[in-house]
Amino acid sequence: MSSRLTRATGTSLIGVAERRSSRSLLAMLAPIALVAAALALVPLWLGGSRVMMGVALLGLAFAGYAIGFNLIFGSTGQLFLCVGALAGVAGYGGAILADRGGLPILVSILLATLAAGLVGGLLSWIAVRRSLGVIFTGIITLIFSLTFENLLFGLGQLTGGEAGFQISSGAGTFLRELTPGYYLMLALVVLFLVVHGLLRRSHIGWGFRALRDDGVAAELTGVNVARYRVYAALIGAAMLGLAGATYAFTRGRISPTTFGFTQVDVVVLVMLAFGGIGSLLGPILGAVTFTAINEVLIGFGELRLLAYGALIIILFLWIPRGVIPTLGGLWRRRPSSSVDPPDDTPAPARREPG
Amino acid sequence: MTAIILDGIVLGLQFGLLAAGLTLVYGLGGVLNLAFGEMAVITAMVVLFAMEAGVPAAPAVGLGLVAGGLLGLVFDLTILRPVYRRKHEARVLLSLLLTLGVAFMVEGLLNWRYPLKALSLQIGGGAIEILGVPMRRGSLLASAITLVALGGLFLFFRSTALGRAIRSVIEDEEGAQLVGIDPHLMLRLILILSGVLAALVAVTRSMVTPVNVKAGFGITVFALIVTVVGGLGTVSGAFLAGVILGVVSSIAASYIGTFLSLVILLMAAALTILIRPSGLLGVRE
Amino acid sequence: MLEVSRIYAGYQGNDVVHDVSFHVEEGEAVMIIGSNGAGKTTLFRTMCGLLAASSGKVRFRGEEIAGLPAQHIVRRGIGFVPAERHLFPRMTVQENLSLGAYPKRPDPETMSVVIDLFPRLAERRRQRAGTMSGGEQQMLAVGRALMSRPRLLVLDEPTTGLAPKLAHEAYEALQVLRRQGLTLLVAEQQVPLAMAFCDRGYVLENGFVRLEGSSQQLAADPRVRTAYLGVT
Numbered sequence: 001m002s003s004r005l006t007r008a009t010g011t012s013l014i015g016v017a018e019r020r021s022s023r024s025l026l027a028m029l030a031p032i033a034l035v036a037a038a039l040a041l042v043p044l045w046l047g048g049s050r051v052m053m054g055v056a057l058l059g060l061a062f063a064g065y066a067i068g069f070n071l072i073f074g075s076t077g078q079l080f081l082c083v084g085a086l087a088g089v090a091g092y093g094g095a096i097l098a099d100r101g102g103l104p105i106l107v108s109i110l111l112a113t114l115a116a117g118l119v120g121g122l123l124s125w126i127a128v129r130r131s132l133g134v135i136f137t138g139i140i141t142l143i144f145s146l147t148f149e150n151l152l153f154g155l156g157q158l159t160g161g162e163a164g165f166q167i168s169s170g171a172g173t174f175l176r177e178l179t180p181g182y183y184l185m186l187a188l189v190v191l192f193l194v195v196h197g198l199l200r201r202s203h204i205g206w207g208f209r210a211l212r213d214d215g216v217a218a219e220l221t222g223v224n225v226a227r228y229r230v231y232a233a234l235i236g237a238a239m240l241g242l243a244g245a246t247y248a249f250t251r252g253r254i255s256p257t258t259f260g261f262t263q264v265d266v267v268v269l270v271m272l273a274f275g276g277i278g279s280l281l282g283p284i285l286g287a288v289t290f291t292a293i294n295e296v297l298i299g300f301g302e303l304r305l306l307a308y309g310a311l312i313i314i315l316f317l318w319i320p321r322g323v324i325p326t327l328g329g330l331w332r333r334r335p336s337s338s339v340d341p342p343d344d345t346p347a348p349a350r351r352e353p354g
Numbered sequence: 355m356t357a358i359i360l361d362g363i364v365l366g367l368q369f370g371l372l373a374a375g376l377t378l379v380y381g382l383g384g385v386l387n388l389a390f391g392e393m394a395v396i397t398a399m400v401v402l403f404a405m406e407a408g409v410p411a412a413p414a415v416g417l418g419l420v421a422g423g424l425l426g427l428v429f430d431l432t433i434l435r436p437v438y439r440r441k442h443e444a445r446v447l448l449s450l451l452l453t454l455g456v457a458f459m460v461e462g463l464l465n466w467r468y469p470l471k472a473l474s475l476q477i478g479g480g481a482i483e484i485l486g487v488p489m490r491r492g493s494l495l496a497s498a499i500t501l502v503a504l505g506g507l508f509l510f511f512r513s514t515a516l517g518r519a520i521r522s523v524i525e526d527e528e529g530a531q532l533v534g535i536d537p538h539l540m541l542r543l544i545l546i547l548s549g550v551l552a553a554l555v556a557v558t559r560s561m562v563t564p565v566n567v568k569a570g571f572g573i574t575v576f577a578l579i580v581t582v583v584g585g586l587g588t589v590s591g592a593f594l595a596g597v598i599l600g601v602v603s604s605i606a607a608s609y610i611g612t613f614l615s616l617v618i619l620l621m622a623a624a625l626t627i628l629i630r631p632s633g634l635l636g637v638r639e
Numbered sequence: 640m641l642e643v644s645r646i647y648a649g650y651q652g653n654d655v656v657h658d659v660s661f662h663v664e665e666g667e668a669v670m671i672i673g674s675n676g677a678g679k680t681t682l683f684r685t686m687c688g689l690l691a692a693s694s695g696k697v698r699f700r701g702e703e704i705a706g707l708p709a710q711h712i713v714r715r716g717i718g719f720v721p722a723e724r725h726l727f728p729r730m731t732v733q734e735n736l737s738l739g740a741y742p743k744r745p746d747p748e749t750m751s752v753v754i755d756l757f758p759r760l761a762e763r764r765r766q767r768a769g770t771m772s773g774g775e776q777q778m779l780a781v782g783r784a785l786m787s788r789p790r791l792l793v794l795d796e797p798t799t800g801l802a803p804k805l806a807h808e809a810y811e812a813l814q815v816l817r818r819q820g821l822t823l824l825v826a827e828q829q830v831p832l833a834m835a836f837c838d839r840g841y842v843l844e845n846g847f848v849r850l851e852g853s854s855q856q857l858a859a860d861p862r863v864r865t866a867y868l869g870v871t
Contacts, residue, residue, distance in 0.1 A: 130628050134443065134447065135386070135447075136582075136631060138450075139627065140624055140628070142575070143623060146575065146616075147617050147620045147621065147624075150613045150614070150616045150617045150620070151613075151617055154611060154613030154616075154617060262571065300466075302462050302463075302465035303466040305458050305459070305461055305465070306459045306462035307462070308458055308462070309455040309457065309458025309459035309461075309462060310455065310459055311455075312451060312452075312454060313451075313452055313455035316448065316451045316455070317436055317452070515737075515741070515742075515744070518730070519738065519741055519742075521727070522727050522730065525727035525728060525729060525730060526725045526727055526728070528721070528725045529724075529727055530738075531689065531708065531709035532689075532710075532713055532725060532784070533713065533739050533740075533741045533786075533787070534713045534714045534741050535738075535741055536710045
């Protein structure tokens with residue numbers, strides 16, 4: 001890890017923290033602001049069509065999911081195959097608290113987000129305590145996903161079962177109008193990006209990088225691997241929950257398919273295959289790209305799955321860093337540009353041990 | 355109660371068969387084949403099309419089994435080539451991602467082209483009584499076939515030189531190389547075998563409930579869970595885990611309904627994995 | 640019979656073994672001695688196909704074998720008993736030995752030779768390899784390698800973890816094999832034992848061959864005496 005940093009900055013590790021301060025805060029915020037501005041213009045273009053705005057809104061929700069998953073998997077290598085379920089915990093939780101519990105929407109959303117965060121943290125803690133590797137973490141979280149989905153079906157009284165849940169709280173308010181809802185989601189996504197960016201620059205982010213690059217070495221140098229894993233899971237899961245709960249209230253109805261494994265987790269994976277895992281803007285670029293391409297291809301119905309499957313294969317075989325980072329790398333390597341290596345580092349999944 | 359337990363055993367044997375193919379491939383080659391369910395669905399379609407073309411049931415099933423074996427071979431020769439170049443965890447992850455991609459492709463293609471097709475092998479005749487409980491012929495035949503398959507696998511691995519050679523690769527890959535065994539060749543054979551087992555899964559399942567083009571994901575997930583609970587690389591572990599989970603699920607279903615019984619099953623699986631990650635009969639690393 | 644020329648080998652791009660050359664003639668017993676980390680295991684793994692050499696050649700009975708995978712090298716008549724033994728823990732002694740003969744069926748005559756050499760294995764025929772003691776596992780590992788009737792037997796630290804009495808028994812068994820015409824190559828840390836047994840030897844240090852000579856020559860060499868024979 002130190003050699004990578006040395007190459008990038010030309011100095012030793014010690015000076016890095018200080019040098020990163022104010023100069024690069026702007027460097028981090030600028031791209032986010034740019035993306036936010038570009039996305040803020042979307043309703044001007046699509047605002048006329050309810051269907052298209054719905055798609056855009058969903059796209060942003062997925063961007064939120066992708067950022068949360070990116071934080072958990074990209075930063076600390078925990079394969080959480082329960083993105084949909086964690087979002088669903090907050091989605092259904094918030095809806096139930098508001099509609100059946102009578103709590104105000106904001107309180108419901110906050111409590112639901114907290115619940116999702118705690119569940120994520122718990123899963124991570126269990127994985128750490130039992131020293132589960134990537135695969136087993138994936139399996140356990142997959143089991144959680146399936147359990148959640150079956151609980152939704154089985155506890156029909158509470159959740160509306162297969163048919164789902166029509167959320168009455170918030171009906172008739174600005175939440176249900178697509179454009180305000182869109183901007184709300186956009187605000188959340190920007191918040192997530194800023195939080196992720198700040199984390200990366202903090203000592204927590206340093207811990208993430210250390211543990212991702214070499215968990216054993218990190219542990220030996222005093223980085224408490226367990227703690228950072230659980231932190232990442234807590235924050236990432238809270239993001240998933242917040243996005244899920246907010247989406248639930250803007251859409252007004254949820255069902256098991258809103259937060260299902262095949263509907264959410266799979267899509268998030270494809271998005272990250274587009275945008276790259278581990279980088280700051282990767283998830284949102286991937287989400288936008290995927291949403292756009294998916295809409296263009298909508299006429300092909302199920303055949304799209306064929307394309308995405310092929311894409312996953314091509315991507316992970318030949319372009320493991322994600323389409324956009326690779327294209328960006330090619331762009332940067334033009335003769336006239338500077339030689340700074342990009343900040344996004346590949347996730348442990350693609351690094352060959354030994 | 356007997357009825358519930360018998361139902362559980364029938365279900366459990368199905369689970370075990372599901373897991374057998376997957377666990378062998380994982381145990382031997384460190385490869386996770388998430389396209390396993392789709393392989394089963396493809397072979398089901400082969401049998402279906404054969405029967406629709408007028409081929410009688412038994413040869414059609416045979417055709418399906420052959421198709422399964424061929425699929426396994428194709429997998430080894432194509433998709434798994436790049437996977438073999440990696441080792442250990444990198445290999446598992448890459449195999450997971452690539453086979454996932456294949457699974458999507460197959461599911462997308464089949465759902466788009468033949469969305470309504472389903473294989474259903476009707477076994478005629480009335481119910482047969484086992485231990486005082488009337489059981490459907492389809493379930494009985496499926497279980498009988500599964501038991502025969504299990505017996506066959508057992509004999510193969512215990513008593514034949516090839517079977518022992520394959521076991522040795524699971525036990526210690528380098529040790530196997532040192533006695534002249536080629537691990538890649540053994541893996542290829544196991545992949546062919548797992549393809550045949552996938553076909554068997556599809557065929558026996560179709561005797562109980564129709565196998566449609568959407569069944570792939572469910573098959574893969576259950577195969578994965580039972581595999582992990584039973585232990586990687588052990589067929590007996592797969593069947594033991596399968597039967598236990600099947601009976602647990604059946605008992606739970608009679609009290610609290612299908613969905614919640616699935617929750618119980620999943621929780622039981624998760625608990626086993628957490629308490630004993632190497633699986634019921636697995637080897638502690 | 641075995642000619643190793645200018646082998647460089649290592650892990651992840653870092654060579655651990657540098658420019659190592661040695662040879663073993665038919666009927667000889669040759670030792671490679673050196674302390675921990677000298678590179679003996681890396682050298683042997685490379686020779687036997689478990690590790691790819693960075694460069695260099697290995698010829699066995701006139702044929703190039705460098706770069707071939709282990710399963711092919713073994714079939715040409717080299718038996719390898721690695722330091723970690725690599726037995727099949729959940730399989731019985733009987734099964735382990737039978738597999739030694741792969742792909743041929745285990746020859747009853749060979750089997751009885753092995754049993755004569757290691758009578759304890761006969762008693763434990765049906766015992767799982769993983770449950771046996773270190774010494775018994777070592778015997779099994781050697782026995783398994785012998786089942787394919789190799790011309791050359793290569794052993795990497797055969798006496799590690801064995802009590803002195805068992806270590807002596809192991810070398811006595813090897814002596815019997817020598818008299819039956821088997822060529823032997825042994826890597827050892829327990830230098831006195833190896834020296835008494837072998838004709839010639841090479842001293843490996845930090846991946847380089849530092850010395851070579853007959854056992855007498857090496858035993859008399861003051862550097863060897865200080866470093867490996869504990870003489871001050």
